[in-house]
Amino acid sequence: MINAYTGTQIRAAEAGLLQGQDGASLMRRAAHGLAHHIMALLRARYGGVYGAHVAALIGTGNNGGDGLYAMARLAGRGVACTAILLGGHAHPEGLEAFTRSGGRVVSGGGTPDSSARAQARRFREASEALADVDLVIDAVLGTGARGAIALPEIPADVPVVACDLPSGVDADTGAASDGVLAADLTVTFGALKTGLCVGAGRRLAGNIEVVDIGLEDLLGQPDLRVLTSTDAEAATPRPTSQDHKYSRGVLGLIAGSPCYPGAAVLAATAAVNTSVGMLRTLAPERAAELITQAVPEAVPADGADVRVDAWAMGPGIDDDPAQLAAVEQVLGAGLPAIVDASALRTLQPGQGHARLILTPHVGELEDLLVRVGVRVTAADISEDPVRWARWAAVGYSSVVLLKGHTTICVAPDGYTIINLNGPAPLATAGSGDVLTGMLGAMLATSHAGGGTRALVELAATAAYRHGDAARVAGQHGGFGAGQLARVAGQGSF
Numbered sequence: 001m002i003n004a005y006t007g008t009q010i011r012a013a014e015a016g017l018l019q020g021q022d023g024a025s026l027m028r029r030a031a032h033g034l035a036h037h038i039m040a041l042l043r044a045r046y047g048g049v050y051g052a053h054v055a056a057l058i059g060t061g062n063n064g065g066d067g068l069y070a071m072a073r074l075a076g077r078g079v080a081c082t083a084i085l086l087g088g089h090a091h092p093e094g095l096e097a098f099t100r101s102g103g104r105v106v107s108g109g110g111t112p113d114s115s116a117r118a119q120a121r122r123f124r125e126a127s128e129a130l131a132d133v134d135l136v137i138d139a140v141l142g143t144g145a146r147g148a149i150a151l152p153e154i155p156a157d158v159p160v161v162a163c164d165l166p167s168g169v170d171a172d173t174g175a176a177s178d179g180v181l182a183a184d185l186t187v188t189f190g191a192l193k194t195g196l197c198v199g200a201g202r203r204l205a206g207n208i209e210v211v212d213i214g215l216e217d218l219l220g221q222p223d224l225r226v227l228t229s230t231d232a233e234a235a236t237p238r239p240t241s242q243d244h245k246y247s248r249g250v251l252g253l254i255a256g257s258p259c260y261p262g263a264a265v266l267a268a269t270a271a272v273n274t275s276v277g278m279l280r281t282l283a284p285e286r287a288a289e290l291i292t293q294a295v296p297e298a299v300p301a302d303g304a305d306v307r308v309d310a311w312a313m314g315p316g317i318d319d320d321p322a323q324l325a326a327v328e329q330v331l332g333a334g335l336p337a338i339v340d341a342s343a344l345r346t347l348q349p350g351q352g353h354a355r356l357i358l359t360p361h362v363g364e365l366e367d368l369l370v371r372v373g374v375r376v377t378a379a380d381i382s383e384d385p386v387r388w389a390r391w392a393a394v395g396y397s398s399v400v401l402l403k404g405h406t407t408i409c410v411a412p413d414g415y416t417i418i419n420l421n422g423p424a425p426l427a428t429a430g431s432g433d434v435l436t437g438m439l440g441a442m443l444a445t446s447h448a449g450g451g452t453r454a455l456v457e458l459a460a461t462a463a464y465r466h467g468d469a470a471r472v473a474g475q476h477g478g479f480g481a482g483q484l485a486r487v488a489g490q491g492s493f
């Protein structure tokens with residue numbers, strides 16, 4: 001796993017070092033890494049570094065200082081460099097190093113002045129200076145950013161490299177103010193930051209490179225962990241040669257209704273293709289017929305009194321009394337289960353326990369939180385999704401998998417693993433039903449041992465395999481959830 005830390009954690013770790021001699025050396029290491037990655041990008045895009053024109057938007061703090069030192073290095077490699085000082089002043093030593101390297105400074109003179117007229121003048125000068133550049137460095141704000149940001153327009157199609165993080169992104173949460181420049185590449189210092197992995201920050205960061213500046217020993221416990229392909233492969237349940245269908249794992253699926261039979265077909269197809277010992281399904285008549293046609297190996301059940309290792313409940317269910325009674329029975333008995341879609345609406349806080357995985361999207365998470373008395377909106381959740389997923393995990397004493405561009409999996413103790421491999425085309429109707437089938441199959445075949453942290457890892461692994469399957473499904477163009485369900489379980493391992 002890759003550890004990620006909040007901006008607050010990173011600042012605390014570096015605070016002591018910044019006061020002393022180490023401050024300058026940290027900044028030099030950061031700047032060296034930034035310049036290195038910018039040169040690699042220039043080479044990849046233009047075939048070389050010498051003679052390229054790079055401009056940097058420079059803020060008043062240390063983030064601007066990093067940008068200035070990096071530009072001094074670039075100038076030393078024959079890059080024509082322009083520093084645009086958006087605050088009218090900048091990190092003094094960084095500015096001196098940059099000026100010594102022969103770089104050009106725009107808006108450098110005068111006193112710090114934040115009047116609207118002064119800002120309009122700076123933005124005008126900035127736009128002129130940016131007219132003919134090959135690359136823009138965003139070194140306005142880093143982990144010290146507070147509140148809204150105002151930035152000049154930059155020309156379209158010019159690559160943007162963010163210094164530490166896109167200016168205006170909150171490094172703790174991923175929330176972003178309006179007007180943040182979307183980066184092609186973010187070169188971040190010390191460690192991966194939460195704000196680059198979740199929410200708007202993930203969308204705005206582009207590719208991410210981490211530059212080691214020697215903070216590891218000072219950082220403590222990570223805020224969250226990013227699942228890698230190696231982790232996912234290791235956490236994927238596998239049958240052994242001694243297994244038979246029952247020992248391997250039996251999944252019970254409560255899904256489908258006359259209005260939404262397709263959700264049950266998708267979840268059932270995904271479950272068998274992810275692989276289980278046996279699938280039992282509880283669905284009303286028409287949905288049951290369609291499941292049998294699509295998944296002949298599924299065995300119909302008429303209630304929750306059957307032997308299964310785990311349940312997956314909710315995709316497409318409506319008001320069928322047998323299904324609702326079975327959901328209540330499973331919840332009441334404390335059995336291992338995935339609670340998805342409509343089943344989330346029936347869940348009471350007191351029914352939560354350590355073997356449940358709730359799989360809401362943002363709107364369903366809002367509903368869950370409101371039901372435990374938390375006043376929150378979907379917009380609040382999008383601003384700080386990790387925080388609100390953790391609230392729900394505590395409120396329902398369960399593991400929560402929050403769906404979205406980044407999948408966030410949390411335990412009630414706050415332990416968090418996220419998955420970043422989901423491609424954009426996964427945002428399609430029915431893709432959540434496929435995930436529920438896949439996660440259900442994995443829960444049944446893992447036998448749900450190992451406590452909530454193991455369940456968090458299992459949930460993140462299912463999300464990873466879902467992303468992997470999407471890549472297989474999209475090999476020859478667009479795909480829908482039906483195709484995704486057919487290739488569930490296929491991927492890089």
Ligand SMILES: NC(=O)C1=CN([C@@H]2O[C@H](COP(=O)(O)OP(=O)(O)OC[C@H]3O[C@@H](n4cnc5c(N)ncnc54)[C@H](O)[C@@H]3O)[C@@H](O)[C@H]2O)[C@@H](O)CC1
Binds near residue numbers: 011014063141
């Ligand atoms: N902490 C460390 O160990 C290291 C920090 N480094 C850099 O230092 C950065 C943090 O530096 P700082 O603490 O100086 O913070 P920043 O450089 O992020 O910004 C602080 C400055 O911006 C102003 N500011 C904040 N929000 C603003 C807004 N919305 N609009 C306009 N101005 C605003 C503040 O008044 C302050 O002057 C990191 O992101 C990183 O780039 C690196 O040099 C490596 C080492």
Ligand SMILES: [K+]
Binds near residue numbers: 063163
């Ligand atoms: K920045």
